[in-house]
Amino acid sequence: MLLELENNTNYLDKQALIERLETMGFRVVESDANILAVIGGIDSWVVTEDFAKLPNVAKVHPLTSNFKLASRQTKPSDTIIKIKDVEIGGKDLFIIAGPCSIESREQLEACAKVAKEHGAQALRGGAYKPRTSPYEFQGMGVPGLQLIAEISAKYGLISVSEVMDASQLPEAVKYLDVIQIGARNMQNYALLTELGKIKTPVLLKRGFASTYHELLMAAEYIMLAGNPNVILCERGIRTIETFTRNTLDLNAIPALQQLTHLPVIADPSHGTGVRSLVLPMARASVAAGAHGILVEMHPDPDKSISDAKQTISFATFADLMRQVQKIKAALD
Amino acid sequence: MLLELENNTNYLDKQALIERLETMGFRVVESDANILAVIGGIDSWVVTEDFAKLPNVAKVHPLTSNFKLASRQTKPSDTIIKIKDVEIGGKDLFIIAGPCSIESREQLEACAKVAKEHGAQALRGGAYKPRTSPYEFQGMGVPGLQLIAEISAKYGLISVSEVMDASQLPEAVKYLDVIQIGARNMQNYALLTELGKIKTPVLLKRGFASTYHELLMAAEYIMLAGNPNVILCERGIRTIETFTRNTLDLNAIPALQQLTHLPVIADPSHGTGVRSLVLPMARASVAAGAHGILVEMHPDPDKSISDAKQTISFATFADLMRQVQKIKAALD
Amino acid sequence: MLLELENNTNYLDKQALIERLETMGFRVVESDANILAVIGGIDSWVVTEDFAKLPNVAKVHPLTSNFKLASRQTKPSDTIIKIKDVEIGGKDLFIIAGPCSIESREQLEACAKVAKEHGAQALRGGAYKPRTSPYEFQGMGVPGLQLIAEISAKYGLISVSEVMDASQLPEAVKYLDVIQIGARNMQNYALLTELGKIKTPVLLKRGFASTYHELLMAAEYIMLAGNPNVILCERGIRTIETFTRNTLDLNAIPALQQLTHLPVIADPSHGTGVRSLVLPMARASVAAGAHGILVEMHPDPDKSISDAKQTISFATFADLMRQVQKIKAALD
Amino acid sequence: MLLELENNTNYLDKQALIERLETMGFRVVESDANILAVIGGIDSWVVTEDFAKLPNVAKVHPLTSNFKLASRQTKPSDTIIKIKDVEIGGKDLFIIAGPCSIESREQLEACAKVAKEHGAQALRGGAYKPRTSPYEFQGMGVPGLQLIAEISAKYGLISVSEVMDASQLPEAVKYLDVIQIGARNMQNYALLTELGKIKTPVLLKRGFASTYHELLMAAEYIMLAGNPNVILCERGIRTIETFTRNTLDLNAIPALQQLTHLPVIADPSHGTGVRSLVLPMARASVAAGAHGILVEMHPDPDKSISDAKQTISFATFADLMRQVQKIKAALD
Structure with missing residues (x-):
């Protein structure tokens, strides 16, 4: 799934959130700007709504394609x-x-x-x-x-x-x-x-x-x-x-x-x-x-x-x- | 086969040659400039060398592709x-x-x-x-x-x-x-x-x-x-x-x-x-x-x-x- | 759609039903035994439930395949x-x-x-x-x-x-x-x-x-x-x-x-x-x-x-x- | 190439021939009965006729397929x-x-x-x-x-x-x-x-x-x-x-x-x-x-x-x- 962060989320809060997710056993990738991708094929095993309650998370988006890290959905901007x-x-x-x-x-x-x-x-x-x-x-x-x-x-x-x-x-x-x-x-x-x-x-x-x-x-x-x-x-x-x-x-x-x-x-x-x-x-x-x-x-x-x-x-x-x-x- | 005509072949001589070939039962197509295409899948049935003896024919070229009229070999210039x-x-x-x-x-x-x-x-x-x-x-x-x-x-x-x-x-x-x-x-x-x-x-x-x-x-x-x-x-x-x-x-x-x-x-x-x-x-x-x-x-x-x-x-x-x-x- | 007729439907009643459907503009094909196939790509245009109310009709089945007359759904028995x-x-x-x-x-x-x-x-x-x-x-x-x-x-x-x-x-x-x-x-x-x-x-x-x-x-x-x-x-x-x-x-x-x-x-x-x-x-x-x-x-x-x-x-x-x-x- | 041996070639002569070919740098495979396959894509580099002069060699056959060891030409009998x-x-x-x-x-x-x-x-x-x-x-x-x-x-x-x-x-x-x-x-x-x-x-x-x-x-x-x-x-x-x-x-x-x-x-x-x-x-x-x-x-x-x-x-x-x-x- 993709976690869209609140606009005003600062660097430290973002790092704290990543660390917290990783401690929970998730693989986290920083996508564009304010987006964190939580990947690993786990979408079907967790209650995604619960992630919306985490600090600084504005919205939760499902990751629909089978390829996640490679998907433009995960990272809209071109990779250079x-x-x-x-x-x-x-x-x-x-x-x-x-x-x-x-x-x-x-x-x-x-x-x-x-x-x-x-x-x-x-x-x-x-x-x-x-x-x-x-x-x-x-x-x-x-x-x-x-x-x-x-x-x-x-x-x-x-x-x-x-x-x-x-x-x-x-x-x-x-x-x-x-x-x-x-x-x-x-x-x-x-x-x-x-x-x-x-x-x-x-x-x-x-x-x-x-x-x-x-x-x-x-x-x-x-x-x-x-x-x-x-x-x-x-x-x-x-x-x-x-x-x-x-x-x-x-x-x-x-x-x-x-x-x-x-x-x-x-x-x-x-x-x-x-x-x-x-x-x-x-x-x-x-x-x-x-x-x-x-x-x-x-x-x-x-x-x-x-x-x-x-x-x-x-x-x-x-x-x-x-x-x-x-x-x-x-x-x- | 393709008949390459002599450079100085005039219009009437060319028409006479076409007519003669057609009388012999061949299908003749005017290709570019000085080339006559004699088509019909007959290459294997005739002695192609004999065609070199016809008036105004400079050279005989075999037609190698299976498609003859459509071939660029028959007509090198683009069809417009x-x-x-x-x-x-x-x-x-x-x-x-x-x-x-x-x-x-x-x-x-x-x-x-x-x-x-x-x-x-x-x-x-x-x-x-x-x-x-x-x-x-x-x-x-x-x-x-x-x-x-x-x-x-x-x-x-x-x-x-x-x-x-x-x-x-x-x-x-x-x-x-x-x-x-x-x-x-x-x-x-x-x-x-x-x-x-x-x-x-x-x-x-x-x-x-x-x-x-x-x-x-x-x-x-x-x-x-x-x-x-x-x-x-x-x-x-x-x-x-x-x-x-x-x-x-x-x-x-x-x-x-x-x-x-x-x-x-x-x-x-x-x-x-x-x-x-x-x-x-x-x-x-x-x-x-x-x-x-x-x-x-x-x-x-x-x-x-x-x-x-x-x-x-x-x-x-x-x-x-x-x-x-x-x-x-x-x-x- | 397929109309499954009641078991005791006699020949005359069946013909009457076919005629009635044809008068309504439908193409009707007698499939196996007690089945009438109403074909013509019309499934999406009619209220199929209404057909269940016709005399002698026991059940209405949708025809799901794009090919209808050729489908084994329409006619389960082998054509000889x-x-x-x-x-x-x-x-x-x-x-x-x-x-x-x-x-x-x-x-x-x-x-x-x-x-x-x-x-x-x-x-x-x-x-x-x-x-x-x-x-x-x-x-x-x-x-x-x-x-x-x-x-x-x-x-x-x-x-x-x-x-x-x-x-x-x-x-x-x-x-x-x-x-x-x-x-x-x-x-x-x-x-x-x-x-x-x-x-x-x-x-x-x-x-x-x-x-x-x-x-x-x-x-x-x-x-x-x-x-x-x-x-x-x-x-x-x-x-x-x-x-x-x-x-x-x-x-x-x-x-x-x-x-x-x-x-x-x-x-x-x-x-x-x-x-x-x-x-x-x-x-x-x-x-x-x-x-x-x-x-x-x-x-x-x-x-x-x-x-x-x-x-x-x-x-x-x-x-x-x-x-x-x-x-x-x-x-x- | 394939070397067809003379019918009466005994075991020792056959081994001697194999050894001799291997010393010359060739890879040799015993195919069916009386056939030795000399393989390695070398067919184009050697004078195959010269191999006919080796002791016990009756005939030399070219190996025409690109796959040599797997070819039925090399070994006519089924591998079990x-x-x-x-x-x-x-x-x-x-x-x-x-x-x-x-x-x-x-x-x-x-x-x-x-x-x-x-x-x-x-x-x-x-x-x-x-x-x-x-x-x-x-x-x-x-x-x-x-x-x-x-x-x-x-x-x-x-x-x-x-x-x-x-x-x-x-x-x-x-x-x-x-x-x-x-x-x-x-x-x-x-x-x-x-x-x-x-x-x-x-x-x-x-x-x-x-x-x-x-x-x-x-x-x-x-x-x-x-x-x-x-x-x-x-x-x-x-x-x-x-x-x-x-x-x-x-x-x-x-x-x-x-x-x-x-x-x-x-x-x-x-x-x-x-x-x-x-x-x-x-x-x-x-x-x-x-x-x-x-x-x-x-x-x-x-x-x-x-x-x-x-x-x-x-x-x-x-x-x-x-x-x-x-x-x-x-x-x-």
Whole structure:
């Protein structure tokens, strides 16, 4: 439930109330301004009216959505995640670019240079690769993490890379600014719970056949375990269409933004799987209201060790950056 | 196959060649400039090299796609369909707006007025309604067609309405500037063939579980039967997502534009099924490169006799028109 | 709504009541024994309690499903459709076999002979073919209908063939015992309404992305227009699986049988699209409780002009018949 | 690639050849009889003809499928997994029954008794529960594992329970005869690799939007890491149908059995999500050729703490066992 406090409630009274509720065994989260969220699925077990009698409580509101911490009902204002001097979820676009897999220092640095030059804020590159086949390249592992940390720092970029298992987390948090969770792991609850115990922001990708509701419940796992810094990412779902690898569901952008206060970005590379569609769909993602986009690029796309078909060249990336900034400027 | 003519081929020689081919029993279509398309699925039955020996033929190219008349390979330049002074598929957006069902003169005229005022080119309204249930409102029929013809003319708008069966065509062509074929009828081949016998442009909506390829083959049915004026419309497909009525597949916009020369528009009303998502997805459609959009609006959306949940108000429509024009202007 | 009559209501009183209701403008259907179904979507417009005051009415029950005539609530007992001496929907399996397309007298007669020999009741064969491409074989048309009528009669089989448009119905009813409506036409409402005006039983195939509810509403269109003889057919839906052409949804068999009193059969040929899967899935269909199955066979499957990949040989058909009869016998 | 040995190759020569290949850095698996599979995705890097010159090698066959150890090409004969005196994948049905979640000793023991009495071989029960919401019951954990081990032993049943994370494996292997991997974890590659390091048989459920190919590649991860004991389970996929929770894809049963030598079972409880459909779909699963089935039952289904809607009663289970055994007996 949500407790709306009286307008004149001062800091100390608010803290006293939180402490009192916690002593009673409740989990309490400070939502916007004068709102305390009492969460934990307990709504059905307590007499909510009794909470109205607590000091400084003006009104009690039920929490109707199944996801509570992630709900816009709990926190009406947009969550802005600040990393270094970059704000994610605010008024500026957050652009993540880089290769699918980290292949070498040269390849990654070439990407970093181009990313920075054209205004991206973050560098991505896979060190651990989820591959359908055990016979395919599985990624460089920790040396890859070290490389992306070093090169991101050199170019003033935020480092983003995927973690596939809780056992990789202790190393990953040393090197990464943002930890990406891939579509296949969106409902890996053990991993989600471990992500709640760190403070590093998490880029949570939608499962390839998961609903908005399930994506929000997955974010809830991370938030309930203690990490409020979750960025949601629409990356396409499986449908009857076979021309594209996935169907980028841009409906998800405004829909999620109505349901949650968390930042929502789009991945037109995986969302299409087709190189020639990445640029127009990056524009469409921004026009739909995405807080940012994630794109795969490579110095020599055809030679990319993974996802070559959807990887764009540096020239296309430059054009993309120019075009999405024009679209962003045309939004109200 | 495609016959590339010699550069200096004059009009008479070209006509003579066409006549000769037709006498031989082939169907010939003048594609761009110096290209003749010889179609009919005959590629596998003839010795294509022999065609290179015909007078004025410089080169013979195989036609690789299954759809031939609709293929951009056959005709590289965009098809622009001209109705009155409006060009569809050209540099300007083509906006179709109006109620789901025509309910009354007052309702339709109110929509026409608002559509015109904010810059739409066409008025839509259903006279024949495909309804899942036989117990639901089935539309006004011919009186509805008369109404939309009269009101469109009064406001200088193009009239657009759906036809569900070949038996409705003789009446429909009297009243409509564009005949819409709904998702459920995309593969109604008898109807498609009849549409090929008229000249009225056809707005062909993608089936709710049809691929791009199938949509293009459906267009091919109409074109092969004689009507080249086909406008394709992405209107959302069925997916695992249940929050929205359909998943608007904007990948289809640039993908179809790469595959075909026909105009491609988007329908964010059916493509979302959720009123609050129509405006952002209209923006996204235009940013993806759509030649136009189709939106459902109503003087009193909640009272709309059909599709109320996805119908926008006049105020939202005005805002939408303003925003999509800004996005359009921001495109290269 | 449903009117439950008093136990001792005699024939004349019942007819009088029906007449009275019809005079009041209601559509009345005699359901099981002592039940009259008053249908037409009027439940929300009348005071249902008032009907309890009519003579011989014991109780008034609301009709809760959207499909009324097709609902098992309206008619609890199974509908058995009798053609010649064959009962469809009863205790015996109803087996339809034959080629995808009618190609020649020899081909069709060979199939008829084998079908009869191994215990099938019906011969199918396409005279009008719905083809994704206009360049593919479109069927023999009326001569094909004449052929299947003649050969079915000769072998004592029921003739089944597809109709794609209302304009083909007048000829079709002359030659066919059962008219098949294909997946693409399941929501062709103009055609469904025309089918309601004839008495020939209709084999209605589920659309490839249609729900059970939509299939039942399509049956309702036919029944409401006057033809109660509808056989439903599960033929596979489009899913994320690409190894098979469609995913045969056998859940539909028991689910539909709980929702409706109409016969429900399965088509493992289209439902798999893979020759080697037809036999085991025919067994599974019968084990799920299907009232019958429809299979495509051909004297020389690899040379079948359409659907060759899913067409079985005569030897496999013989084996299939033997195995499904064993499964049928093992059911309670 | 596959090395076909000469017919008269004796044991020592075969071992010498294996050793020689391993010294060269290849992974070698003894397939059927006289076949050695040399695996590791190396086919494109070596001159396969050279292997024909090795002593005792009669012929070299390419391995064409992406999954190698799981492929029926590598091992034509069915894999039979033996646990205690039960053979999985052989001529007898393997029936797993039990509650969704282990709730108490009484509940689990009641299920075990009924399972044993009616001929099931294994007892299932969730100790770790993957729940969409963090606010729902997460399972009893290790005490649940201890309970199922104790009760299975008492009733002579095989114990089956789900593991969600590699960190749970060390405890799980102490208590379980079969470790189940749920749909959400089918592509949790870190977990799959850990499962390869143990010998306990793994029941691998198909992801709810995964293809047959992806399921086989997931099995390949486990097998390549060293554990050949993998049982595949079809448990339904997400489709456009909403009446059922999932669409049980029984095409998968014969299709997988053609592609792989591993045992394949079906789960009609999750595959339907509807209690009244479990029994007929259990019959259909067996008729399709499944090596076994997995069903959820509960002493008081409506009170089941999870999956109540699809959980059957003891009475229905008894009926189901009787009916599936009759179907099994009717198979050739």
